[in-house]
Amino acid sequence: MKDTPLSNCERDFLLKAIEEKKRLDGRQTYDYRKMKITFGTDFGCCFVDLGKTRVMAQVSSELVTPKESRPNEGIMFFNIELSPMASPAFEQGRQSELSVKLNRQLERCLRNSKCIDTESLCVVSGEKVWQIRVDVHMLNHDGNLMDAASIAAITALCHFRRPDVGIQGDEVTVFSPEERDPIPLSIYHMPISVSFAFFQQGTYLLVDPCEREERVMDGLLMIAMNKHREICSIQSSGGIMLLKEQVMRCSKIASIKVSEITELISKALENDKKARKAGERCGFAESMPQERITALKMDETPVEMTDVTEKANDIVHNADAPPQMVPSPVVPIPGVGQVGQGVQSTWGLEEDDEGEEEENDNSGEEQDEKVTRMEEEKLESREGDVVEISDSEEEEVVILNPEKVSKNTGYTSHHKGAAATQKRKRK
Amino acid sequence: MEVYGSSGVSLREFGCEQSLLSRPDGSASFIQGDTSVLAGVYGPAEVKVSKEIYDRATLEVLMQPKVGLPSVRERSQEQCVRETCEASLLLSLHPRSSLTLILQVLHDDGSLLSCSLNAACMALMDAGLPMSCLFCGVTCAIDTEGRIITDPTAAQEKESRALMTFAIDSKEHRVLMSATKGSFSVNELQQCIAVSQSASEKIFQFYRDSVRRRYSKTL
Amino acid sequence: MGNVVQSEARGAVRFSSVEVCGNMAGLELLSDQGYRLDGRKATELRKVQARMGVFAQADGSAYLEQGNTKALAVVYGPHEMRGSRSRTRHDQAVINCQYSMATFSTAERKRRPHGDRKSTEMSLHLKQTFEAAVMTQLYPRSQIDIYVKILQSDGGNYSVCVNAATLAVIDAGIPMRDYVCACTVGFVDETPLADLCYAEESGGVSSLALALLPRGGQIALLQMDARLHQDHLETLIEAAMTACKGVSKVLDEVVRQHLQESSVLSGE
Numbered sequence: 001m002k003d004t005p006l007s008n009c010e011r012d013f014l015l016k017a018i019e020e021k022k023r024l025d026g027r028q029t030y031d032y033r034k035m036k037i038t039f040g041t042d043f044g045c046c047f048v049d050l051g052k053t054r055v056m057a058q059v060s061s062e063l064v065t066p067k068e069s070r071p072n073e074g075i076m077f078f079n080i081e082l083s084p085m086a087s088p089a090f091e092q093g094r095q096s097e098l099s100v101k102l103n104r105q106l107e108r109c110l111r112n113s114k115c116i117d118t119e120s121l122c123v124v125s126g127e128k129v130w131q132i133r134v135d136v137h138m139l140n141h142d143g144n145l146m147d148a149a150s151i152a153a154i155t156a157l158c159h160f161r162r163p164d165v166g167i168q169g170d171e172v173t174v175f176s177p178e179e180r181d182p183i184p185l186s187i188y189h190m191p192i193s194v195s196f197a198f199f200q201q202g203t204y205l206l207v208d209p210c211e212r213e214e215r216v217m218d219g220l221l222m223i224a225m226n227k228h229r230e231i232c233s234i235q236s237s238g239g240i241m242l243l244k245e246q247v248m249r250c251s252k253i254a255s256i257k258v259s260e261i262t263e264l265i266s267k268a269l270e271n272d273k274k275a276r277k278a279g280e281r282c283g284f285a286e287s288m289p290q291e292r293i294t295a296l297k298m299d300e301t302p303v304e305m306t307d308v309t310e311k312a313n314d315i316v317h318n319a320d321a322p323p324q325m326v327p328s329p330v331v332p333i334p335g336v337g338q339v340g341q342g343v344q345s346t347w348g349l350e351e352d353d354e355g356e357e358e359e360n361d362n363s364g365e366e367q368d369e370k371v372t373r374m375e376e377e378k379l380e381s382r383e384g385d386v387v388e389i390s391d392s393e394e395e396e397v398v399i400l401n402p403e404k405v406s407k408n409t410g411y412t413s414h415h416k417g418a419a420a421t422q423k424r425k426r427k
Numbered sequence: 428m429e430v431y432g433s434s435g436v437s438l439r440e441f442g443c444e445q446s447l448l449s450r451p452d453g454s455a456s457f458i459q460g461d462t463s464v465l466a467g468v469y470g471p472a473e474v475k476v477s478k479e480i481y482d483r484a485t486l487e488v489l490m491q492p493k494v495g496l497p498s499v500r501e502r503s504q505e506q507c508v509r510e511t512c513e514a515s516l517l518l519s520l521h522p523r524s525s526l527t528l529i530l531q532v533l534h535d536d537g538s539l540l541s542c543s544l545n546a547a548c549m550a551l552m553d554a555g556l557p558m559s560c561l562f563c564g565v566t567c568a569i570d571t572e573g574r575i576i577t578d579p580t581a582a583q584e585k586e587s588r589a590l591m592t593f594a595i596d597s598k599e600h601r602v603l604m605s606a607t608k609g610s611f612s613v614n615e616l617q618q619c620i621a622v623s624q625s626a627s628e629k630i631f632q633f634y635r636d637s638v639r640r641r642y643s644k645t646l
Numbered sequence: 647m648g649n650v651v652q653s654e655a656r657g658a659v660r661f662s663s664v665e666v667c668g669n670m671a672g673l674e675l676l677s678d679q680g681y682r683l684d685g686r687k688a689t690e691l692r693k694v695q696a697r698m699g700v701f702a703q704a705d706g707s708a709y710l711e712q713g714n715t716k717a718l719a720v721v722y723g724p725h726e727m728r729g730s731r732s733r734t735r736h737d738q739a740v741i742n743c744q745y746s747m748a749t750f751s752t753a754e755r756k757r758r759p760h761g762d763r764k765s766t767e768m769s770l771h772l773k774q775t776f777e778a779a780v781m782t783q784l785y786p787r788s789q790i791d792i793y794v795k796i797l798q799s800d801g802g803n804y805s806v807c808v809n810a811a812t813l814a815v816i817d818a819g820i821p822m823r824d825y826v827c828a829c830t831v832g833f834v835d836e837t838p839l840a841d842l843c844y845a846e847e848s849g850g851v852s853s854l855a856l857a858l859l860p861r862g863g864q865i866a867l868l869q870m871d872a873r874l875h876q877d878h879l880e881t882l883i884e885a886a887m888t889a890c891k892g893v894s895k896v897l898d899e900v901v902r903q904h905l906q907e908s909s910v911l912s913g914e
Contacts, residue, residue, distance in 0.1 A: 002473065026715060030430065040533065040534055041534050041536070043532070045493075050447075052449040052450075054448065056531070058493050058494055060494045065478075078861070081445060081491065083446070083489075083491050083529060083531060084469075084489060084529050085448070085450075085454075085465070085467040085529040085531055086450060087450055088450075088472065092489055092497075095766070097766075097770060100766045100767055101765055101767070101770060103763060104763060104764070104767045112871045112872055113872065114644045114870075114872075114875055115871075133494065135493065135494050135495065137491060137493075137531060138447040139448060139467075139531060140449055140450050140451075141450055142449055142450065145645045162774065179617070179786070187647055195902055205582075221868070225876070226873075228875075229875060229876040229877075230873045230874060230875050230876065231539065231870065231874050231875070231876055231879060232872070232873055233869075233870055233872075234854070234866045234869060234870040235868070235869050235870075236774075236865070236867055236869070237770075237774055238774065238865075239774055239777035239778040239844055239863065240778065241778055241859065241864035242864065242865040243863065243864060244863065244865065244867060244880075244883050244887065247865065247868060247883060248879065248880055248883075249877075251876055251879055252876075255876055258696070278451060292444065293445055293640060293641055293643065293644065294445045294446055294447065294641050295442070295443065295444035295445075295637075296443055296444075296633070296636060296637035296640050296641075297440065297441065297442040297443075297458075298440060298441040298442070298633050298636070299435055299440050300437050300438065300439055300440045300630050301441075302437040302438075303437060303438060303577055303622060303625055303626040304630065305436045305622065305625070307621075308473070308621045308622050308625070309620055310621075311617075311618075311619065311621040312614055312617035312618040312621050313614070313617075315617045315621075316613060316614055316617055342441060345595060363495045382548065384771070400514045
């Protein structure tokens, strides 16, 4: 599905507004939209709302063999998923230009700046290291995906706890969270990306462009910094001509914005930690705005169960008799080939036929009982699963119904020339 | 098999928020206990020529797992949700157009498929798409002692002998879709359906309440 | 037999990783006397050698060596849109770039010459650089293809590609606002190092790649990895711009020489 194109009027209007230093949502040139950071129920899950832009990051860990060139370093993997939910223009499973750009920028911002101590992720050198995987899902695209993604990713990494590992000799034990408290990752610094949009060949500059503004911009400059005023990555994109002075000015603005955002992230992490310690319920369910008209919550409700048994029995009773079941299906042991459906042969074995008829009459009348019996038999048959294979064909057959042994043994052994092992269930 | 403690037969707390995303034509998040799913709907919109159907709209359901890329598990759940939606949506009103429903798992703590179904229904309602009836999803588990548990958590699902998810319509409480796992008897199946039908009333009541609340200022 | 080969291969890998570690830990990138690993001074560029018009069938082509990094650039166009017509722009030409690395260009043989995330990104960056520099508005509804291949890689792949492609675009006779010159700059011991080679790049230096239109001092692309304090940014950009201007002089010379040769050949 294609994105709705922007009309010329809209384009002109937006550009005119930017020239007059006005923005659609009433912000000033250097203002960020309202940012909200919430956490999911489990560790390493973080939602970031930047105005209407919404992203989710989830961190997960896995034990893998390290790369041969770096035997004692853990592996970081980043993946930004442009879900079609965020914008109809995003297609699932396709590597678009935007997705490559965002993925590489996030990699550069978080991996190349070495913000995570990868050596502490090593369990056994050259054999087992932790792979930390960060999945960032775009849920709603209203511009500035990169900043939202970088904030979500670093916050999720800070929030994440990996399982503790014990090493005794050659044995590596991974402890569940109940056994030992999971441990956080060691994070040196928090790089945060700040985006600047340029308009009219670089004459006008806006921080945190929204989707409409992104559509009319000439180019974008992304600067990732940490609160120590260290630049972790710079990337310009789009066909713009920058001047050195502009880059310097942007870096100064970025440093201010980054310190504000870092503050917000630490506060959010702190709050979550407190809530978890106090044993309060936390997570997405709790962060749902209650006061909004569009939201509603209902407490745990019991389901009326009183007449369920009767209802079910009624239905079973009133239902048409189930299709004729084969009275004694021959169930081959799993993994054994067999020709045909395993229906009994009717070649002149009259006593057997009579037995069947009798049974059918019974089963028609009392379905309930039959069901229970089947259940019992199932249990029995489970026990009978273990069949010893011996040389004699007679002994291969396991009969679950002892009364009819005499009748059937002869028949079955003839019937089954080729099938190796079979087991019979008898009604 | 015959006795079930009433403790297992309850629905966890419910939550729902509609139109929380600005881009999709309809969106909703549905929360059942800790399980939560976000759904977005786009459409009716232009359809790719290869997917065009001449007499009705093409419905596409995409499910995004939380970690990693969609796999066979997601595909099968997509199928379940799509068939349910196709049964209740009046697709013939929008021939040669596309409807896209995207489901994003936010947290899985059991009963994921039923939560997805509920989120999907809320999102479709929010998008204002014509439907012949509403639908909801209920998951029942039968534990090793034969008790029926409705809306099980992940831990309960793991312990259970059989797991069944039904989609139930709002008009006659009929079963639109069922997805089962594990072994159970006919009687147990009927009991679970009966439980789900009575549970569905609660969910439909919840649908009604949340929609009434949502439109309380306009009505 | 298979085992032996395998263990040998692993040995080789281990050796190379040791080498890299050595760089990080001990090898000083800038000696006390102010000389770098390969004997250059801090602001000295590698030797640039270039030829234009290396292919007859292409509209424009160029071969460029910068030290041990070698690149080949070919330009086709402007021609009518090919492939998906939906990308057609009614007011300007579309630039299509493809970056690839020869499988034999690096010490370890590369499996895929193009198509991975890094190459795709590089193609994007090249496209962006030339969109800024080429006067695309002169060719509405048309397309310009730029193909660049790295034959040997020894650091500064992006900048070598840009420089080679600039010559190829000029050879194709497509008007540009100015030469686009690119250069990488590193930062060691408070000193900017111009035009990094592979050993320096992998030695954990914070590096900055910059594509410049030298006459106006406009930056067509700016990219930086690794940590650097904000206060040093200005000196680094300054150094990169000077280095780019140095490159532009060389390129200008190459172009003039090529024109002279061809005019002599055509007897004018």
